[in-house]
Every structure is written in structure tokens, then in C-alpha cells.
Amino acid sequence: MLYIIGLGLSTIEDITISGLNTIQECDYVFVDAYTSILSHGIERISAFCGKDVKRADREFTEQDSLIISLARSENVAFLVVGDPLCATTHTDLIIRAIKERIPYKVIHNSSIMTSVACCGLQLYRMGETVSIPLWTDCGCPDSFYPKIVSNFFRGLHTLCLLDIKIREKSLDNLLYDRDIYEPPRFMLCSEAAYQILEAGRRIHQRFVDASADPGVEMPCEPEPECYLHPDCLAVCLARVGSPTQAMLVTTIGILAASLSAGDSNNLSNVLGGPLHSMIIPGKLHPMEIEFLCARLLIGDGKEDLGTASNGTSLPVLLPPAMAGCGFRERVKSMFDRHQELLPTKF
Amino acid sequence: MLYIIGLGLSTIEDITISGLNTIQECDYVFVDAYTSILSHGIERISAFCGKDVKRADREFTEQDSLIISLARSENVAFLVVGDPLCATTHTDLIIRAIKERIPYKVIHNSSIMTSVACCGLQLYRMGETVSIPLWTDCGCPDSFYPKIVSNFFRGLHTLCLLDIKIREKSLDNLLYDRDIYEPPRFMLCSEAAYQILEAGRRIHQRFVDASADPGVEMPCEPEPECYLHPDCLAVCLARVGSPTQAMLVTTIGILAASLSAGDSNNLSNVLGGPLHSMIIPGKLHPMEIEFLCARLLIGDGKEDLGTASNGTSLPVLLPPAMAGCGFRERVKSMFDRHQELLPTKF
Numbered sequence: 001m002l003y004i005i006g007l008g009l010s011t012i013e014d015i016t017i018s019g020l021n022t023i024q025e026c027d028y029v030f031v032d033a034y035t036s037i038l039s040h041g042i043e044r045i046s047a048f049c050g051k052d053v054k055r056a057d058r059e060f061t062e063q064d065s066l067i068i069s070l071a072r073s074e075n076v077a078f079l080v081v082g083d084p085l086c087a088t089t090h091t092d093l094i095i096r097a098i099k100e101r102i103p104y105k106v107i108h109n110s111s112i113m114t115s116v117a118c119c120g121l122q123l124y125r126m127g128e129t130v131s132i133p134l135w136t137d138c139g140c141p142d143s144f145y146p147k148i149v150s151n152f153f154r155g156l157h158t159l160c161l162l163d164i165k166i167r168e169k170s171l172d173n174l175l176y177d178r179d180i181y182e183p184p185r186f187m188l189c190s191e192a193a194y195q196i197l198e199a200g201r202r203i204h205q206r207f208v209d210a211s212a213d214p215g216v217e218m219p220c221e222p223e224p225e226c227y228l229h230p231d232c233l234a235v236c237l238a239r240v241g242s243p244t245q246a247m248l249v250t251t252i253g254i255l256a257a258s259l260s261a262g263d264s265n266n267l268s269n270v271l272g273g274p275l276h277s278m279i280i281p282g283k284l285h286p287m288e289i290e291f292l293c294a295r296l297l298i299g300d301g302k303e304d305l306g307t308a309s310n311g312t313s314l315p316v317l318l319p320p321a322m323a324g325c326g327f328r329e330r331v332k333s334m335f336d337r338h339q340e341l342l343p344t345k346f
Numbered sequence: 347m348l349y350i351i352g353l354g355l356s357t358i359e360d361i362t363i364s365g366l367n368t369i370q371e372c373d374y375v376f377v378d379a380y381t382s383i384l385s386h387g388i389e390r391i392s393a394f395c396g397k398d399v400k401r402a403d404r405e406f407t408e409q410d411s412l413i414i415s416l417a418r419s420e421n422v423a424f425l426v427v428g429d430p431l432c433a434t435t436h437t438d439l440i441i442r443a444i445k446e447r448i449p450y451k452v453i454h455n456s457s458i459m460t461s462v463a464c465c466g467l468q469l470y471r472m473g474e475t476v477s478i479p480l481w482t483d484c485g486c487p488d489s490f491y492p493k494i495v496s497n498f499f500r501g502l503h504t505l506c507l508l509d510i511k512i513r514e515k516s517l518d519n520l521l522y523d524r525d526i527y528e529p530p531r532f533m534l535c536s537e538a539a540y541q542i543l544e545a546g547r548r549i550h551q552r553f554v555d556a557s558a559d560p561g562v563e564m565p566c567e568p569e570p571e572c573y574l575h576p577d578c579l580a581v582c583l584a585r586v587g588s589p590t591q592a593m594l595v596t597t598i599g600i601l602a603a604s605l606s607a608g609d610s611n612n613l614s615n616v617l618g619g620p621l622h623s624m625i626i627p628g629k630l631h632p633m634e635i636e637f638l639c640a641r642l643l644i645g646d647g648k649e650d651l652g653t654a655s656n657g658t659s660l661p662v663l664l665p666p667a668m669a670g671c672g673f674r675e676r677v678k679s680m681f682d683r684h685q686e687l688l689p690t691k692f
Contacts, residue, residue: 008362008454008455012363013362013363013364014362014363014454015362015363016354016359016360016361016362016363016455017358017359017361017362017363017366018357018359018360020363021359083456085460085464086463086469088468088470091466091633091637095633095636095640098644098660099643099644108354108355108464109354109362109455109456110362110454110455110456110457111456111457111460113459113460113469114431114432114457115429115454117429117431117432118431118452118454120437122434123431123459123475124474124477125474127474128470128471128472128502129469129470131470150500154496156474287437287441290441291441294441294444298445298447314444
């Protein structure tokens with residue numbers, strides 16, 4: 001029997017009772033160590049479960065058939081950070097089990113795809129989710145861009161899942177089949193915002209180039225409103241579900257600019273390190289705005305501090321600078337500007 | 347301090363270790379008994395947690411301020427089936443806590459919004475989620491319909507959350523302020539399918555009526571392809587995450603027809619009672635089709651049985667009847683027909 005067990009978002013204590021009970025009955029326990037990470041290492045998982053938990057990297061899970069062959073006669077647990085079915089990665093493992101007539105059971109848990117609602121944006125208003133890949137020398141794929149734009153211009157929010165690279169090999173090491181791995185890399189919100197604006201510029205440039213070449217038959221250039229403006233809001237989330245969870249409401253432009261400003265800026269102090277996710281909101285309901293601006297409800301003049309006076313981590317607001325304007329006025333103007341950018345039918 | 351704790355989908359064993367630990371530290375424990383239900387009663391939650399868990403109905407949570415006033419000085423847990431933030435219902439409670447400067451913490455858990463991936467459809471391909479309300483004498487709202495159509499014609503899947511009514515009062519009892527509640531009602535997939543097709547007919551009829559009235563200025567009638575065809579696929583899910591989880595892949599037309607056929611039909615035997623959810627798929631990736639048809643992978647001639655020979659509950663396939671055609675041929679034809687109904691650009 002194969003058990004595919006969600007671990008939730010932050011620490012091993014986020015596992016469910018039924019998940020933990022199931023592990024106790026298993027002969028072998030593997031943990032997916034390549035699609036995401038908990039805030040601590042595999043040793044703590046082993047100690048907590050009282051089992052010798054083995055690391056399963058991508059090659060082991062996807063190419064080696066040990067997990068499947070063990071599950072023919074033994075109880076095997078495969079642990080996955082978040083909910084096991086939110087990424088498509090593990091579908092393949094389940095289909096292999098089915099083909100071998102090995103019974104399987106999924107034990108669900110919380111996922112970043114729903115926990116992002118902690119910022120107050122409603123999941124009902126989410127359009128298609130996108131993954132933003134880290135751009136490298138090998139390529140700068142921008143297929144996420146039209147999806148964000150399509151959601152935005154239908155008034156829907158877009159959850160952007162940001163790339164992580166764990167135990168990846170460099171091109172050189174791949175070619176020479178050397179088992180040397182790059183240091184882990186985790187995309188931050190500022191990088192994602194830069195890539196979003198840059199993707200828009202590149203797509204626009206491709207149309208300009210094609211229109212200058214009479215030999216090329218091209219589609220019409222998209223309308224100007226088919227590009228995201230730097231004044232669009234971006235809701236940044238860091239380490240959702242963990243004790244150090246942080247949230248920031250600002251604009252795509254401010255985020256992207258912070259990337260060139262380096263690490264010393266205010267913004268990276270607010271969000272801190274990985275894991276980051278980002279939401280590009282569409283049309284905002286008044287209650288969503290109230291929640292995003294929850295810090296203003298407390299009204300103690302400490303709206304720009306990282307932690308509210310009551311100890312709860314509310315979203316930090318970082319509106320664009322406006323000469324002679326107070327903090328609340330700048331926040332209001334940031335939200336008004338976002339709503340202006342949406343099509344008038346909303 | 348106010349703790350808002352997700353219970354997961356099925357039984358109290360689906361709570362997380364961190365959720366259970368938090369309850370132990372609380373002076374008061376309430377459970378939301380109006381937005382969803384576990385597969386067992388509140389007594390089992392109390393016994394499992396070793397606490398006197400109190401039922402919180404809608405009036406108590408939304409109008410009575412006892413939860414908030416207790417949380418000023420005590421540790422209060424508010425338990426919610428699924429993930430606490432997936433419905434918008436509990437946002438109001440959090441905003442009230444923030445306004446009163448009461449610190450709060452959310453402990454996430456699995457939600458129907460992600461667990462539906464158990465059928466093999468990818469969450470990345472989901473468009474906007476819709477809620478389908480039970481139609482009553484008081485009204486037949488159909489605003490869910492254009493959202494499903496909009497997703498479908500963009501090639502995206504639509505998760506349809508089906509209405510449940512727990513502890514609702516009849517209009518009479520509301521008017522006379524009598525504390526008499528109607529029996530609980532849970533929408534089934536067959537009812538949802540009927541309402542989807544009927545909503546399409548009603549919206550069409552409104553256009554026809556308006557065009558016959560020269561005094562009315564009306565928008566153009568939507569194109570024929572703006573209506574969902576009864577041959578569209580519907581993926582039905584029952585009691586997701588529970589030991590009796592069941593799945594069915596068929597068409598909207600077959601589902602709707604089963605409603606008039608009464609309870610004795612094959613279909614309600616397959617799915618069983620509440621809670622039901624439904625997905626109207628958009629464009630299907632080959633791996634999604636492989637997963638939906640997992641029963642065919644086993645290929646032991648038992649493809650039409652409720653439980654596969656390996657004990658795992660795989661989706662049951664119920665294709666339309668076709669004279670002289672074998673089961674596999676009918677399934678293939680059902681999927682081909684669905685893809686045909688999508689715009690040609692896919």
C-alpha cells in the first residue's frame with residue numbers, strides 16, 4: 001500500500017493526526033525533498049515520527065522504481081510538503097501505482113494555494129494560478145504573463161507561485177553527469193515583480209520587431225491595456241503558515257525597483273527570506289481592502305511598523321512616495337490607482 | 347487570543363498536531379456548525395480533544411459578540427471544517443478581532459478547494475470557483491452560469507461548490523421569529539447539473555423575450571457557443587478525504603436526467619449521499635484524461651464497478667449509451683465529444 005501524505009506548510013507539527021498515525025503503520029517512509037521545504041530539516045521529521053525517514057530527490061522518485069516496488073508488499077509512506085496533489089509532480093507516482101495495481105491513499109493537508117487567503121483576498125476571486133520560473137542563461141520563459149493579464153482584465157486575482165530550485169545541477173554538471181548540485185535558489189517577490197514587468201516589455205518588443213519586418217505575417221499588436229502597469233498592486237507573502245509569516249502590500253513597480261536597490265532596502269527587511277508567494281489582485285471588494293489595510297484599523301500611528309502593537313502580523317503597507325501626503329492618503333491613492341487601471345466595466 | 351483552527355475535511359483525526367496542541371491551551375472551544383460538517387457529531391470532537399466544545403451557529407458567530415469578548419482575556423479556539431479562510435464567512439470575525447486589538451492566529455488545514463485534485467484534474471488549470479445555490483421558491487439565482495461558461499471557453503476547469511443549508515429557518519419561522527429550523531439540505535451533483543442546464547435555458551429565454559419587446563433596448567444575444575452543451579463532461583466528487591470518498595466521470599446531461607429518474611438509479615448508488623462537489627472541466631491534458639480514466643489502466647474488465655479490484659476508489663466512468671459500442675469506445679467518445687465542444691483555438 002502506498003500512502004501519499006501532506007505535511008502542511010511550515011513544521012512537522014503541521015501534519016494531521018491521521019497522517020501521523022498512518023506513518024506509524026508504515027515500513028518505509030520517504031520525504032519529497034525537491035518540490036518544497038519545511039522550515040527545518042529531515043532529522044526533525046525522523047525524530048518526531050520515530051521513523052528513519054529517507055530523502056527522495058527528483059531522480060529517485062521519478063526514475064527509480066524503488067518506492068513502487070516496495071509498496072507492492074509493504075506499507076510505504078511518501079511525505080510531501082503542503083498538499084500532495086497541488087503540484088502535478090506526484091500524479092505520475094500515483095498513476096504508476098495504479099498501473100501496478102498497488103492500492104494508494106492520499107492524506108490531504110493545507111496548501112499554499114489556499115493558505116494565501118491569510119492576506120484577506122478571497123479565493124473565490126482567484127483566476128488561473130501561474131508559476132513564475134527563475135530566469136537563467138538557458139532561457140527566460142514568459143508564458144505566465146498573458147495568464148496574469150487575462151485574469152487581471154477579468155477582475156480576478158492571480159496567485160503567482162514562485163520558483164524554487166533544490167538540488168539542481170548546472171548545465172556543465174549535467175553534461176558530464178557529475179553529482180554536484182547547485183546551492184538552493186528561491187525566487188523572491190522582488191525578482192518575480194521584475195520578471196513580470198520585463199516579460200511585458202519583451203512581449204511588446206517582439207510585436208514591434210515583427211511589425212518592422214514586412215516578410216512576417218503577424219497578429220495585431222495587443223492593445224495598450226493588455227500590459228500590466230507598474231502601479232498595479234502586488235500582495236507579497238513570505239513563509240505562509242509559519243511563525244515568521246510576513247505580508248506586504250505595495251506595487252509591482254516598487255517591488256521591481258527594490259531589486260536594483262540591493263538587499264539593504266526596507267522591503268527585504270519586511271518580508272525576509274524564502275519562501276515567497278505573490279498575488280496580483282484584480283478588482284477588490286471593500287472587505288478585501290479593509291483586510292489588506294487592517295493595520296489602519298488599529299489606528300495607533302504605527303501603521304508602518306513590521307509587527308502591529310497586538311503582536312499579530314498584519315500586512316505591511318508600502319505605498320509610493322507622494323510629496324506632502326500623509327501615510328493614509330498615500331495608501332488610499334495606491335488602491336484608487338489600482339482600481340483605475342482595471343477596465344471601466346468593473 | 348483568538349485561534350481560528352482548520353479541522354480538515356472528514357473526521358477530527360484530520361486536525362493537525364499544532365491545531366490539537368493549541369486547543370489544549372484554550373479556555374473556550376467553539377466549532378462552526380453552519381458552513382460545513384464533519385462526518386460525525388460534535389460529541390466526538392469534544393471527546394477527542396478532551397474539551398467541552400460548544401456549537402457556534404451563524405447568529406452566534408456573526409451577531410453575538412461572546413467569542414470576541416472572551417478572547418479579550420482568555421484563549422479562545424474557533425474550529426472550522428476545512429481551511430478557515432477558504433470561505434469568506436470568517437473574515438468578518440477576524441476583522442472584528444483586529445478592530446478590538448485582539449491578537450489572532452490562523453492554523454490552516456486541507457480544504458475542498460485543493461483536495462478536489464484527487465480526481466486527477468490539475469489545480470493549475472482551474473479558473474474562478476463558483477458556488478451553486480439551492481434554488482427555492484424564494485429565488486433561482488443563476489449568476490454562477492456565466493462564470494462557468496467563461497472558464498470553459500478559456501479552456502479552464504470550474505470547481506462548483508454545492509450549497510448546503512444547515513439550521514436555516516423557513517420564511518414563516520423567520521417572520522414569526524420562531525426558533526424552528528428546517529432539516530439540513532445538501533445539494534447533490536445531479537441537482538447542480540440540472541440547475542446549470544436550466545440556468546442556460548433561462549438566460550437564453552430572457553434574451554428571446556427581450557428581443558420580442560420593441561420597447562426594450564437589449565444587448566446582442568450571446569453566441570450559441572456561449573451555452574454549455576449537455577454533452578459537456580462533469581466530474582463528480584462525494585465526501586472527498588473521507589474513507590467513503592467516491593468519484594464519477596459523466597456528462598452534465600446524464601446527471602441532470604438522473605434527477606428526474608429518481609433515487610433508484612445507478613448514479614446515486616455510485617456517489618452516495620452528501621457532501622458533493624463538481625468540476626466542469628475545460629481543456630484536458632492527456633495526463634488528466636489518463637487519471638480520470640484510471641480504471642481503464644487496470645484493464646481487468648471491471649471498469650464499470652464501484653470499487654476497483656485493488657481496493658482503491660478510482661473514478662467511476664459513466665459514458666452515454668451508444669448502440670453496439672463497447673465500454674472503452676463509449677468512454678473515448680465521451681471525452682472526444684467534450685474536446686469538440688471547446689473553441690477550436692484549443
